[in-house]
Amino acid sequence: MTRAWRWLIPLSALPVLVLLWYGFKLNPRDIPSPLMGKTAAPFTLTTFEGQPLSLEALRGRVIVINFWASWCHPACYEEAPALERGWQAYRERGVTFVGVDIQDKAEAATKFIQDFKLTFPNALDPQGKVSVDYGVYGVPETFFIDRQGRIRGKHVGAVTDQTIREQVDRLLAEPS
Amino acid sequence: MTPEIGAGAVVVALVLAVYGSAAAAAGALTGRPNLVVSAQHAALGVFVLVTGALLLLVHAFLTFDFSIRYVATNTNLGTPFYYRITAVWGALEGSIVLWAWMLALYTLIVVLRHRQDSRELYPWALAVMLGVLAFFLLVMTVPAPVFQRLSPVPPDGRGLNPLLEDTGMITHPVCLYLGFTGFTVPFAFAVAALATGRVGDTWIALTRRWTLIAWYFLSLGLLIGGWWSYHVLGWGGYWAWDPVENAAFMPWLTGTAFLHSVMIQERRRMLKLWNITLVVLTFSLTLFGTFLTRSGVIASVHAFTQGSIGAFFLGILALVVLVSLGLIAWRWDDLRAEGALDSVVSRESAFLLNNVFLVAAAFTVFFGTVFPLLSEAVRGEKVSVGAPFFNLVNLPLFLALIFLMGVGPLIAWRRASLANLKRNFVAPVLLGIITAGVFRLVGTASALTVLTMALTMFTAAAVAVDFVRAVRTRLRAGEGLLGAAGGLLVRHNRRYGGFAVHLGVLVIALGVMGSHAWSVQTEATLKRGEATELAGYKVRFDGLAAREESNHFKVVGTFTVSDGKPDFAVLRPSKKFYPQEQSPIAGVDYRLGLKEDVYLVLGDFARDGSHATIKLQINRLVSWIWIGGLIITLGTILAILPERRRPA
Numbered sequence: 001m002t003r004a005w006r007w008l009i010p011l012s013a014l015p016v017l018v019l020l021w022y023g024f025k026l027n028p029r030d031i032p033s034p035l036m037g038k039t040a041a042p043f044t045l046t047t048f049e050g051q052p053l054s055l056e057a058l059r060g061r062v063i064v065i066n067f068w069a070s071w072c073h074p075a076c077y078e079e080a081p082a083l084e085r086g087w088q089a090y091r092e093r094g095v096t097f098v099g100v101d102i103q104d105k106a107e108a109a110t111k112f113i114q115d116f117k118l119t120f121p122n123a124l125d126p127q128g129k130v131s132v133d134y135g136v137y138g139v140p141e142t143f144f145i146d147r148q149g150r151i152r153g154k155h156v157g158a159v160t161d162q163t164i165r166e167q168v169d170r171l172l173a174e175p176s
Numbered sequence: 177m178t179p180e181i182g183a184g185a186v187v188v189a190l191v192l193a194v195y196g197s198a199a200a201a202a203g204a205l206t207g208r209p210n211l212v213v214s215a216q217h218a219a220l221g222v223f224v225l226v227t228g229a230l231l232l233l234v235h236a237f238l239t240f241d242f243s244i245r246y247v248a249t250n251t252n253l254g255t256p257f258y259y260r261i262t263a264v265w266g267a268l269e270g271s272i273v274l275w276a277w278m279l280a281l282y283t284l285i286v287v288l289r290h291r292q293d294s295r296e297l298y299p300w301a302l303a304v305m306l307g308v309l310a311f312f313l314l315v316m317t318v319p320a321p322v323f324q325r326l327s328p329v330p331p332d333g334r335g336l337n338p339l340l341e342d343t344g345m346i347t348h349p350v351c352l353y354l355g356f357t358g359f360t361v362p363f364a365f366a367v368a369a370l371a372t373g374r375v376g377d378t379w380i381a382l383t384r385r386w387t388l389i390a391w392y393f394l395s396l397g398l399l400i401g402g403w404w405s406y407h408v409l410g411w412g413g414y415w416a417w418d419p420v421e422n423a424a425f426m427p428w429l430t431g432t433a434f435l436h437s438v439m440i441q442e443r444r445r446m447l448k449l450w451n452i453t454l455v456v457l458t459f460s461l462t463l464f465g466t467f468l469t470r471s472g473v474i475a476s477v478h479a480f481t482q483g484s485i486g487a488f489f490l491g492i493l494a495l496v497v498l499v500s501l502g503l504i505a506w507r508w509d510d511l512r513a514e515g516a517l518d519s520v521v522s523r524e525s526a527f528l529l530n531n532v533f534l535v536a537a538a539f540t541v542f543f544g545t546v547f548p549l550l551s552e553a554v555r556g557e558k559v560s561v562g563a564p565f566f567n568l569v570n571l572p573l574f575l576a577l578i579f580l581m582g583v584g585p586l587i588a589w590r591r592a593s594l595a596n597l598k599r600n601f602v603a604p605v606l607l608g609i610i611t612a613g614v615f616r617l618v619g620t621a622s623a624l625t626v627l628t629m630a631l632t633m634f635t636a637a638a639v640a641v642d643f644v645r646a647v648r649t650r651l652r653a654g655e656g657l658l659g660a661a662g663g664l665l666v667r668h669n670r671r672y673g674g675f676a677v678h679l680g681v682l683v684i685a686l687g688v689m690g691s692h693a694w695s696v697q698t699e700a701t702l703k704r705g706e707a708t709e710l711a712g713y714k715v716r717f718d719g720l721a722a723r724e725e726s727n728h729f730k731v732v733g734t735f736t737v738s739d740g741k742p743d744f745a746v747l748r749p750s751k752k753f754y755p756q757e758q759s760p761i762a763g764v765d766y767r768l769g770l771k772e773d774v775y776l777v778l779g780d781f782a783r784d785g786s787h788a789t790i791k792l793q794i795n796r797l798v799s800w801i802w803i804g805g806l807i808i809t810l811g812t813i814l815a816i817l818p819e820r821r822r823p824a
Contacts, residue, residue: 006508010501017494019546020467022553023486071252071334071755077326103755108331115328 040145041133045123053123062095062171063145069104070112072139079158080116086164087120102131146171182232182323189225190313192218197306204299212299216287223280230277245326252335254727262346263336269322276312278357300368311492319485338754338761344404352397356462358390363459370503375510380438391431392812399805410762410777412793417566422545423465426538430458433534445514456500463493519591526584533573540569581678582635608634625693639675673815680807690797697793711794714738720785729753733778749778772796
């Protein structure tokens, strides 16, 4: 008798390992949001430079809303340069980046903006109302809003150049 | 400089561990002892380096060295002293450091204890230990480097997850990791046994104490985790079948099975294959647990880490499983049993059944844990498997295990005679039936509760009958009562230590049953001065106060509790607001009791302190769970002591 069958013992573990490997292909950051496809809740805030910042006034542009805080590192520190690069790349193409700073002290936030030389509008969300409207669970979170003012994409955690490019290009490609 | 020195130490330790593992294996293959000695030096070097890295990290936390990213992420200037130390293992990277340090410590102890007593197995075991250690050092170097520099250096850190600011978090991870890493030792000796073909009893005798130690720390880790959940999370429970809890529970189940099945191999030369498989399974499950917690593959409250680390753990898991099972297939012919089962009514078969049930429980927990993944892979649907599934499936298994706990240690080996059965079990069975009758007549309990009580009573009585009979024999031989009882415990410490652990498990079972069957709760919104009543307790809302703590803002409610007599207790549950957290953290207050706990959680409140919503729970018998943990501790200590049988 050859007893070749006994080598089936190690092979029997393979299906489980393959299943676990499959788990990697799922993206846990791709979190479904009930807000997807819904109209983004309007807000009016005051930027750190003292300018009014209203979502309504930006209708017709693709908007990237980024929720952040100065105490949120490393994630917010990692994504800040990517957001600034995205803003520089797309500002002439009908895209606006908006930073909403939540649960933060104004001095620390101003220092953060200076450190990373952010030039897109950033505003403090004083009562946390905006973050509640958007169902923000933690920082950073980033929402992508189309020209019709609907929430079309949500990203949890630090955004990368690639994520910004993919999401924004998709929304820009749609007929206005 | 700290980040660079730390990272450097880790890299050197990695190189040493890889070298040591290879040298030990080469020494084992060629039979050249100087290679093994060299591997021992490498093991010592690794231990010193990892200890240095750990101390460096502790120092960085104590001195708020925010140039290290990990420190900045897990502490801030307000974090109190003790929690700055526990913050070291408050997140992924640091917990891997702690893990590696414990593994290095175990490796060193293996070197010190076993380098003389098993010349054949020891070099292979050392190679495996250092190999596993090398893997963790690799994780510390590539996917989860703890000494990563943060630039620009922030003025303050993010702060520790507030839920981890608790004394339970000082001990829970330490115990759990001591348990997880502890199973590496029996695994290493099992692989050594397979590699050398010496699959007899040597490896089992060598690792009996190691297995007990690992098992004990894992048990303690689980219990402390339950205690943390109970008094910190504020939902009044201690176990939620969360994937991460399951991850620690699965190796506990298979480890428990292993502790029992080795006794059959020692006694009857059976189950060699089964024992090796169980130890491989247990060790693989500890890796699987880490994979689960750290990969983010399965959603869990504990798991938030993503990145390449999951791939590393899946890789080592695949390596361990495939190589070990391959070795088992290779040694198939040596692993056949020498003894055979003589009768179904025997201790062997009771132990076998115990193993079947424990492994079945481990399998159902495994299945329930990975089912969401399976469902998404096959049907593309996201589902979650909750507590009802786990409770339903495991309950009959656990009840059967309680019953076997009474039968197994007392029934005769090979073939139990009717006389043996009568002698040992008539009284316990009667007591179980009487218990069931009493509870049925009183009518306060469901059928399930009655059954649990009866089985528990049966098993406790079986243990008591055995002990009383042994004491009586000694009394007849002319010993004093204390001397007889004490002498039994000391001379048969392994047997009676095991019995004590069983009693501890029974006490825990009663606690679990009582808290499920008899706990009550209510929610109420109270105006100041108003009171609510539950189960004979009156809780009056006396007012709110707010204060600033070093790293958070705290609102504390004052509630006077009376149980008929005045001044029973004043409870002060709170809500803590941390700047880095979106939602407030509940601070539970409670009054523990043997019969019941009064457990109070503060919900919403009016800012002016005029009214507050509370959740009041009377949790029955929960304290028994913690008491059971103490009994298990005493039993394990007794079982682990060197055996001191009088020479025959």
